[in-house]
Amino acid sequence: MNKQPLLTTYNLSGTELANRMVMAPMTRSRAGEGNVPTDLMAKYYRQRSSAGLIISEGTQISQQGIGYPWTPGIHTDEQVEGWKKVTKAVHEKDGKIFAQIWHVGRVSHPRYHNGEPPVAPSAVKPEGQIFTADGMKDFVTPRALKTDEIPGIIEDYVQAARNAIKAGFDGVEIHGANGYLIDQFLKDGTNKRTDEYGGSLKNRIRFAIEVVDAVVNAIGAGKTGIRFSPAGRNQGISDSNPKETFCYLLEQLNDFNLAYVHLMEPMNDVSDLNNYPTEVTKYFREIYEGTIITNVGYDKESGNKAIKDGIADLLAYGRPFIANPDLPARFAAGAELNEPDQSTFYGGGEEGYTDYPFLNESAEVAAE
Template sequence: MVALFEPIQIGANRLQHRVVLAPLTRLRADENHVIPPDLAIEYYSQRATPGGLLISEGILISEDAGGFPGTPAIYTEEQISAWSKVTQAVHAKGGTIFAQIWHSGRAGTALYTKNHTPPVAPSPIPARGLNVFLNNQPFETPRELSIDEIQDVIQEFVTAAKNAIKAGFDGVELHGANGFLLDQFINSQSNKRTDEYGGSIKNRTRLIFEVADALIDAIGVERTAYRFSPWGGNADVKDDTPYQTWSYILEHLNPKLAYVHFVEPRDDYVRATPDFENSLDPFRKIWKGPFISAGGYSTNPELISSVAEEKPRNLIAVGRAFIANPDLVERLKHQWPLNKYNRDTFYTPGAKGYTDYAFYEPKD
């Protein structure tokens, strides 16, 4: 556990350990996409530690970003005010918190856009399969974004990032993973455009760089980060050359960001069978700054310390185990046993399965 509890610099923030709260959709927001302030304050502050990094659940950037019922947003003053109470509570405990901001693209639905317009995507190709967040209904056929609309989306990310800083977040993590809009542009299966945003790796990743550059100009490099999932597969995304594609991304982002955050191929939450053939190691070698990895640590917690020991500059983002163990950092530090998580309450309203997990009480 030595490396796991060594300090590391993330942007302007000096962390005291490398255990990170992964971004976790919990679907507790109301019909106006406002988090329940009291519950959310307790939820995040329970998991805040001196010098520890929390990454928020995905926060919608605009009224047309799609999403699902219960997802929070950050485009109104009411939403910003609710989040500011969360960041104040985290800072009061000495913690650091980044906002993950996202646009669902074709993974969303017309039910949750401003005027019930179809979801948008790089290409008018519906994801195959069923949308588990929409009562297992088929994914809708999206509308292809025009060049002008792509520029509008970039500005929506900028506005959301500025709003996040206004709300007191220490930085912003761009959600470029898990089959959502930015990830849809990256992957060759979901992006069949023939203009400057499609075709080659250079073109399919163009939006990734344009959004990063816009945020860096707006809020600073030390406050900007990215999340990626080369083998995510969620919402039917797939790339023909993942090592080449994401290596190109990292080579052209180096060393612009506060950190990069990658989902392990062995992630066992979304995928039916963990992938043990592929590895994040080639990406770790390219990236010169802090590198966060997530996926598969909750069901194999011994990996948390071993990856931290073996991979320089690596932080470990934990999801399900952090849901069930608000004091996860202390439990890992002292090797105390972990609570089991209840999957049935991941996405249900209220405090049950959200703020009612027990803290460890050492026996005399």
């Protein structure tokens, strides 16, 4: 009997993955005081180490990059030490793990910045509210970054990448998706700049390219990935022509020989929007020449088909990995999946985090 495509091995820039199932980055808001990873987080990731690759939850590159409560950072010594427990736990089970390094940009609140507004490419206020430790708060108008501040933020990405390697991660994924800082620079709905970081396509992609170049120079191309949501409209973000924007960007990224590019399918219907790709990975597969991870909306059957048809090389699952720490084993056995409890996604303790049942007790004991 032929093995499912998802369960075949894959060589990721010299890192051998046991299968092609990736645990997608997911904010779970369980970090401790000082945004330090905890022993409970180490247990959570260890339980899911049978994924071919784990991508950690979004991890702040600096105090300025924070947007939500109880999310981990990777910019202090204490945070690095906390992450060492996580990577050790995963590696003890022969797992592989990348750190997703993250700056939220305008998707934040003054309570995280000593009362000052968050920063962004331009002073364009998001619509709606943001979750804080004090409940939901209205978004504020961000402060537009000065041109001479941008190199310092790029250096924060570099230091975060170095810290990730120091903490034992196998690599990093630069978060360029979901309406956060890099995405805000890329898309013309949020980038109204008139300097070298705004206006033309070449200028709007400049920040992303400079971050990638700097991180690659610091830790190596084979340890560097990046995530994009070309058709994403998270946090009220938009672009007049994402097909053109991301074709141009991915053409430039072909020169870097990255570990991978991680592409998100639309999370909402975009079929009525001009120049928005409805099948993101399939569309950009014609442009990007390297390894592609695809994510959003896949089940076992559609995931196997995407790998078989060459649409993507690796398939990222989010919520299925929340509720099924042994997801590859369940796919292999054709077993029923546990349903995730959405009420426990953010914050709290073990409930809905490390207490989902495994297929068999011996596997669960081994993952503890």
